[in-house]
Amino acid sequence: MGVKAFGTALVGLGLVGLAGCAGRGELDETGGVTAVRSACPTVAVPAGTGDVTLFDPATSQDASAIDMTAVLTNVRSTCNDAGEQIGTAVTFDIDARRMRTTGPRDVDLRYFITVVRGGSAVVAKRIGTVRVHFDAGQGRAVTRGQASATVSRAAATLPADIRAQLTRRRKAGEEDAATDPLTQPQVRQAVLRASFEALVGFQLTDVQLRYNATR
Template sequence: MKPWILAGLALSALGLSACNQNPLRVKRSPCPAVAVPLHAGQLTRFDPAQSRNADAIDLTAQLVDVRGACIEGSDYLITDVSFTVAAQRRDAGPRREVYLPVFVALAQGGNVLVSKQQSGVMLVFEEGATRAEARGGGRAEVHRSAVTLPAEIQERISRERRPDEPDALIDPLSNPQVRAAVRAATFEVLVGFQLDDASLAYNLGK
């Protein structure tokens, strides 16, 4: 996968949210965010394959209802991903099965590919139907130590700030050292279609 595809859908690599009890205090979730990379969430197939005319579109598919569930173990954070592939074919013909490859990748800091698994879904267009859906899933694991911030950085981020303090309204992430540490300890689980060069170029040109 191209690094810029990973960066294209970087979900706030920081994963910080305001604490309900104190708006000047922030907390960070170690669980990876789940996202669909830019240009990898749709797939178009043509017949004939070399054509790119609208009337040659054989079927289109997109990833929808992408979800992630994080299981926090003592050593690993496990993210179980589920998704639906919704597709539409051009002609309501006979029953047809179509296999579409899908990847689940673990990225660090928005642009470093750590691991990648490829699977897929089998779509079944029943006779006379133009639409089909299939559910798929995957799993990604990251060691807890990799998402644990150094104690000094964690203290800067999570310490309580009183309104009368000089740095009360200063975002701790404005400090380059803090920002770099948080980025290195942030992971994303990315889900997308495994596209060939021609399919990726078509998506880029839309």
């Protein structure tokens, strides 16, 4: 499907799947900890965007006016980092419940997929739609959503000098043995620039966001 980027060509997003990565730490033979960094973006659901509540009438937020609720759950991701473009894929379920079960009903729910660089810079975003179908008499329905993202390997790779500082073995007694390289501003900024997150959640209105934050 088509790709639309905002402000940069580093990342492309499509509505086919979204991805994640895993990091791990293990003890090495010197008693220190070896951290394994992946170029794959971390996948997450931003706080306050994992559920949506619809009201009838739409202008009310009384409990008695709740028409339907939906939760974005079972987020699963994979990542293919074998090439120059790192492809990531995510699937998720929409678990919806309605209050009135008379007759069949279809509800379209909007969701977003966005890629964030360095913890704050949105470099790409796309909005998709998932349709939830209720049969007559059915109060609960579950449907599957999916999307995709690609990240340039070059953008997600640390410069050689920064990698050398992070991976250099330090021995007890050395002046900087107990100093975390990430306390150095240039190292910390380089790691941030090479770090990406792929975020998925419901595309909510300002009113819906406030409701989720204050209920």
